[in-house]
Amino acid sequence: MFDFYFEIPLVIRLFLQGLAVIMVIFPIAGACSMAERKVAAWIQDRPGPNRAVVPWVAWIPFLGTFLQRLGIFHVMADGGKMLFKEDSLPGHVNKFYFVLAPIVAMIPALTTVVVVPFGAYLDAAGKIIPVGLAPLDVGILAVFAVSSLGVYSMILAGWASNSKYPFLGSVRASAQLISYELSMALSVLPVFLWVNAPGMEATMGFGRVVEFQSQPGFLGGMWFGFLMPLSAFIFFVALFAETNRQPFDTVESESDLVGSFHTEYGAFKWGLFFVAEYSHMIVGSGVFMLLFGGGWNPLPWVPLADLVGWLAQITPLASHPLFVGVLSISIFLGKVLAMIFLFMWVRWTLPRFRYDQVMKIGWQRLLPLSIANLLFYAIAIAFIQK
Amino acid sequence: MAVITVERKPLTFLERTYLPQIAGGLKTTLKHLVAPKKTLEYPEQRPAIPTGYRGVPTLVMDPNGREKCVSCQLCEFVCPPKAIRITPGEIPADQPDRAHVEKGPKAFDIDMLRCIYCGLCQEVCPEEAIFLQNQFSMSGYSREEMVNHKDRLYELGGTLPDAHFKWDKKKAAEEHGNAH
Amino acid sequence: MNLKAETLSKIDEVITHYPVKRSATLPLLHLIQEDIGHLPADTSEWVAAKLELEPINVLEVITFYPMFRQKPIGRRHIKVCRTLSCALVGGYKTCATFEAEFKTHLGEVSPDGEVTVDFVECLASCGTAPVVLIDDELHEKVDVAKAKQLSDQIKAEAKKR
Amino acid sequence: MIATAKPDLVTVNIDGKEIAVPKGTNVIEAARLVNVDVPHYCYHPKLTIVGNCRMCLIEMGMPAVDPATKAPIMDPATGKQKINWIPRPQIGCGTNVSPGLHVRTTTPMVKDAREGVMEFLLINHPLDCPICDQAGECKLQEQATGYGRGYSRFIEDKNVKPKRTQLGPRVTLDDERCILCSRCIRFSKEIAKDDVLGFVDRGSYSTLTCFPGKKLENNYSLNTVDICPVGALTSTDFRFKMRVWFLKQTNAIDTESSVGANTVVWSREGTIYRITPRRNDEVNDTWMADSGRVLFKAVQAPDRLSAVKINGTDSAFDIAINAAAELFKANAGAVAVVGSGRSTVEEQFLTKQLATALKASTHLVSRVGEGDKLLVSADRNPNVRGALVTGLISTLPGVKLVDLGAQIDAGKVKVVVTVGEDLAAAGLNAGQLAKISLIVLGTHAKSMDGGAKVVIPTLTAFEKSGTFVNQQFRIQKFLKAVPPMAGATDDLIVLAKLVGAAGGATIPTEVNALWKTIAAAVPALATTTFANLPETGQLLDATPFSALPFVEGETLHYKPAQPVVAAANA
Incomplete structure (x- = not known):
């Protein structure tokens, strides 16, 4: 059915796929920024942004008003503003690196998406095949490797700004990322230890992890989040730190560093930093869901295949590959968005840690914990898979 | 001075992880997420102005519609940011309802870009002619527009009830009083 | 100033009584009032010139004493005592009676030009209050009835003329 | 200790402070030398003393001597000479110092006297301060604050008097505010030699007037405004122009003639509002001519040159x-x-x-x-x-x-x-x-x-x-x-x-x-x-330059060195 697609030369196909990802990530990032403002408002008992409206939408009764009250047109207003306002370049900055920084920020943010599968479809054999741009075997390693490059953008931005607050912010950013990357990596190791059972072809890809969580049986159907709560917790906390979200946003920390690395930025360059931050969040949430949240499986002990099977009993259309693809992507996206809501919810609940607390948590709490966690599961898995 | 040492209860392990507190916090914010909104949508919904509110300073008329200000310039003197500027003038003798007051402002300007809404002008006014009233939003497109002139000040101020009738009494005394 | 020759000579004489001319101000004013009946507007200037003063000095004296009249009065001058003793036994009523009888108000000349009624301070006959001085003649215990009687008498005398 | 006085000096004791002052000084001036303020309205150092405001009431006493032996009577309690205090307060302006005079200005009797006088002065004084030009430099305002009772017991109706009488071309009179100190009358009579002011209807309705048909229009009329302790006499030119507390005072010299009267220029933000005299006992005492007070109008005259x-x-x-x-x-x-x-x-x-x-x-x-x-x-x-x-x-x-x-x-x-x-x-x-x-x-x-x-x-x-x-x-x-x-x-x-x-x-x-x-x-x-x-x-x-034939004739504090011969040349 989609054979024509596979007849397109590979380069163009990959280009189209890449474009598609950008076309999805950008609006979601924009929507996230909007959602952030709305969630913030609701948590603070405010209505939030609710003014902007496109004229012809405003004419639709009820729906127009509803959309306006929801504030969704502020995404367009904000985006338009960011695109069209004067993009000033301060006189005292290192111009080349200053312009380079937001570009550098975007590259890892968009690149990591490549290796993250965001759904699955049933092949002719009825086997669930993950959908992703590049289902690499090194999966998690690629994510770690590329996403940690994001910190270079902050260092570049802070240094190129030639201003003390951005510089302080960028120093904090590098320290914070190094501190938490360790725990993060250690926390996911037990997952891969488990899924790479002796005798199997070894992989660091996400497909196997989700596949593992889709197995029938009690342990199989149980997501890693339940199987390894400590790992999940450490990964979750480290994720906050990696994406510079509250309570770990000492990097941005507007109350003591003005705006930190993006103090001197404005307009679209500033916007790019935020799109990058949200892409990080999206990718991070995706990785968390793949590793600990069952991927595109709807519920614990209810794998996607079972759901498709049940639906197929109602209508045979349900086993159509396209439907399964859309269903799985929707489930996965839903989980990711739920994660992002969690990010926002936490943001408006917890106060920011002090910088020394951030370092202390990272090195003195999370790192020993993750090492202990790794040792525990290494031994446990050794016993189980003996 | 007695020093009372308050024994602090040591934190339990769970408390030291802060996780229960974080969960409690999340619960609180979740409650607020669905709670009814507490804000006013300002231009459409106006707040109720409490009595004694110090809004834009205005000039008021007495119940007879006569201007109360006699341009004593005490408000100009007391105004900390020097927002008030008065040009005093004499009320000509041919105005039957005002001539007995003798003096009134020829020009009365309040620069709302300078005004800090402190209310000292109202406090110092011996004639109770200047009041900070309910009006709280002032805007304009130019600096000139932000200067309230006398006409505008009276338009904003209107007429307030007044129990003194000092000048009415004075006029009555002039007409029927202890004149020799 | 239209003074009688007799008054003028009296004035010149009275000035010599005092070491400084200024002191003759009061006697001069009395003499002029006796002559004319009141003190016309140019009195101050005339007396000032006479006594080498400034007119304002004389005017101050004229306005100070209630007995100096700056306006003409009626042919008869009725002064009713207003001070405590007389007021207590009906001085106010007496005064009102005179006012009603001659259809006039205090200090004004009655319409027929006959009298001026004044309500004045103590006439120094408290024992026989209320007292009334008509020109230079003192009338004692003038109650309302006697006031009417006095009024009739004045009216009758006026008719005779 | 009473210091031995120089022949022409008299030692007096004011509120416990000894001071030697020239004979003929009155108590107000003597007190001023020891920084004791004796409030007053009618007294003016350059005018005769009439003592009619009664504000300067103070307590006085003389050292007691035995009438028979003339020996000082000592007070055993203090070891000093006993003071015979006069049982009633005396006016300071009308009392010249005498050797050994003791003065007290802080006793309850003095305080009562001042409060009483203030109360009487304020009986008919209108509550005009907000519109009164004198506000801010008004003796009545100052002394009501300093020595007054602080509240009014007067519930009757105040007298009504003319509010804006034009006494002359430059002076406006508000009779209600007048406290009858008679400074203006004395100035007109003694200094300006133009005796046109006086009180008429003396009593409850005493009113300051110009003699009917005359005007206070001599060239010194505005000095009456300066010396008026209240706002009764105001300058028609300065009337309702600006409150005095806004005005900056700058010492200046009157440029209209070679007298060089000392003046004060009152200005606000680069605009001059009035000129008043400044006391210089060697030149102009406390006076100046009206003609010198309008010279400032030349500053903003329309024909000022402004371009090279x-x-x-x-x-x-x-x-x-x-x-x-x-x-x-x-x-x-x-x-x-x-x-x-x-x-x-x-x-x-x-x-x-x-x-x-x-x-x-x-x-x-x-x-x-x-x-x-x-x-x-x-x-x-x-x-x-x-x-x-x-x-x-x-x-x-x-x-x-x-x-x-x-x-x-x-x-x-x-x-x-x-x-x-x-x-x-x-x-x-x-x-x-x-x-x-x-x-x-x-x-x-x-x-x-x-x-x-x-x-x-x-x-x-x-x-x-x-x-x-x-x-x-x-x-x-x-x-x-x-x-x-x-x-x-x-x-x-x-x-x-x-x-x-x-x-x-x-x-x-x-x-x-x-x-x-x-x-x-x-x-x-x-x-x-x-x-x-x-x-x-x-x-x-x-x-x-003594040989030069200067044209000036005699003026206040100046006598020409020689008879004026230059006038003939001119």
């Missing part, structure tokens, strides 16, 4: 100086300088320097009017003696610039520099003016401005600091009251530039620095500095 002009077209200052320099060069030896008796000493000094540099003849315009024997003298130039002292002129100026006219007619003078003088008004005729190239330094548009080659606007006396030498050869300074008008340049700067243009030395134009130059160049001013000049002025040695 060359041949009638607007130009720039430096170009004008260059044009002057060219005129000087082209007509070397044929230049005359007309100085002014209205210029300051500093300007006259620079004018003299200019004349020296140009080798020019100097002239001064004379203004002779009639003296009023009080504070306006016959010589209407405030500073002719300054010109004599600085050497700008050596003889008194002749009438109508006859010398200069003759020189022009003879063709000896082709360029005239005039410092603030209108040559047409000063006596040159149109033909003479047509023959010369004129360089004008002036403040106001004048008839010959159109014909002048170079016109440089300069400052009025209110916009600059300087000194004048008055008829007594008293050098007095005045200070800048308001900032200079835009477009006008300080006379000193213009003159110094002209001196430079004429090839002379550079002279500092800052007044203190300039005075160092002046002190070095002018022997009579060798010991004078601008900064340290006393408030009351400094008398200069007049002997070198």
